[in-house]
């Protein structure tokens with residue numbers, strides 16, 4: 001729903017780095033402090049080396065005149081020792097800073113990832129997870145894209161650049177000591193070039209590449225031929241070339257602007273090289289002239305040269321700028337997700353009373369962004385314990401109705417009531433705990449089979465007897481007992497010791513999960529084509545024992561199979577979002593309307609089928 005997305009404020013793109021630094025200190029104070037100290041040390045040590053070399057050169061000039069063993073020579077030894085120590089310190093601090101900066105980045109990424117995950121799973125409705133805009137922002141917050149840069153990369157890149165700035169400012173200060181005017185001018189020119197260079201570089205690479213919505217589609221096209229499930233059809237229908245071409249042409253369209261920016265950037269780099277070359281030549285000429293005319297010492301000349309060399313490091317846009325650019329974009333998106341979202345567990349407030357009737361009153365619904373309503377004023381009352389079948393042609397709105405009754409979407413108009421209580425945002429979660437469902441696209445969790453079934457009522461996951469009972473009822477017990485690790489087998493061959501289940505086995509798992517929920521107090525069972533993947537015998541068994549299995553619970557089954565539909569106590573026919581028939585199977589056959597027509601059509605097909 002649009003309302004869900006609009007709950008997300010736009011990303012605050014200004015001051016992201018200070019916000020990220022603040023966040024790092026709040027989630028990992030010790031690691032952040034240590035990284036900051038090391039960044040400063042790693043930047044300051046090279047400045048110390050420059051000072052040392054300048055002093056050493058001057059010292060040597062005097063020592064050469066005075067000879068070995070003189071105080072001037074000893075002074076030189078001291079400078080040599082200092083320089084060597086600082087070389088080691090530079091190396092050690094830089095290595096440590098890199099390791100800790102990366103660890104800090106991972107910590108920040110992890111914590112922000114949790115925040116985003118919690119926020120995205122916090123709304124009790126699910127419409128936001130079907131919106132391209134919301135999904136795009138979710139992807140950007142995680143750093144998905146051609147260049148995979150999650151938020152923590154920015155903090156690592158920033159620690160590297162912070163070192164660079166410490167050494168640049170230190171070097172500029174040294175140059176200022178030799179000749180203050182020149183030092184300031186060179187520093188100012190380099191800062192200006194640096195910021196322009198980085199800006200250009202980021203625009204060239206980042207602004208245009210981080211268009212996640214477009215990229216999601218491009219990546220989708222690229223991944224289809226290797227996606228399990230789709231790969232089969234790609235081979236059978238010979239679609240590989242189609243997807244390659246579609247991927248290439250979309251990629252080209254998306255990248256045209258990027259390539260244009262990159263050309264401009266290259267041109268700018270040429271200008272930078274020329275301006276830098278002229279500036280550096282002018283500096284050396286000036287320093288050389290001063291040394292030659294006695295205005296400064298040879299040591300000053302060496303010191304100035306080394307300082308300029310250090311400052312030249314600024315004139316580079318590199319992967320750390322990418323890290324800062326992409327990472328801070330991801331961070332800005334991640335910060336937009338609410339911080340107070342908490343994970344929702346199974347223990348919400350219980351529904352206040354047993355529900356005598358579940359009813360829809362003038363229920364209307366429109367999917368976010370869609371022009372037309374899918375449901376146009378449904379009125380329906382389902383008494384507790386009734387088994388209701390909902391039938392209708394494809395797209396009639398059956399699944400949508402089930403989603404609304406389960407409280408997964410908020411109606412656009414009218415209401416769903418459980419007993420006398422309308423389901424709304426205040427009690428939605430509590431109602432959801434009363435509902436178990438086997439949707440068409442039920443969850444296939446790549447976890448143990450035990451988890452897969454216990455998810456029906458997580459609070460009772462230790463009910464071994466219950467797990468066995470529902471597994472038996474769903475016809476799964478033998479299958480589970482034959483698994484390599486029994487109940488603890490992971491349901492995916494992608495994990496060591498894991499196995500893949502067939503479509504029908506997965507469906508039985510989903511049914512067992514729902515039965516486990518019913519066993520532990522759920523009041524409503526929704527089944528959307530629950531037998532679609534079951535073989536004929538399993539389907540017959542399921543429906544023959546249905547009443548026994550669902551023992552007193554209200555059930556709503558959506559099905560196109562009339563052999564099963566006729567077993568329901570009551571049938572409603574949905575057509576273009578409206579209920580057009582409502583009654584028992586016999587009533588509707590007698591009425592000779594749409595239901596009777598569809599029923600006869602299906603029965604005829606079976607009669608005509610060769611035996």
Ligand SMILES: Nc1ncnc2c1ncn2[C@@H]1O[C@H](COP(=O)(O)OP(=O)(O)OP(=O)(O)O)[C@@H](O)[C@H]1O
Nearest residue numbers: 130367370374392393394395396397398399400401
């Ligand atoms: N997430 C969605 N976003 C936008 N439109 C949707 C979404 N899901 C379904 N629709 C549209 O709503 C209409 C009703 O879909 P629904 O899935 O409720 O029909 P159905 O009766 O269950 O169909 P089927 O028998 O094919 O499962 C369809 O026109 C469908 O295109």
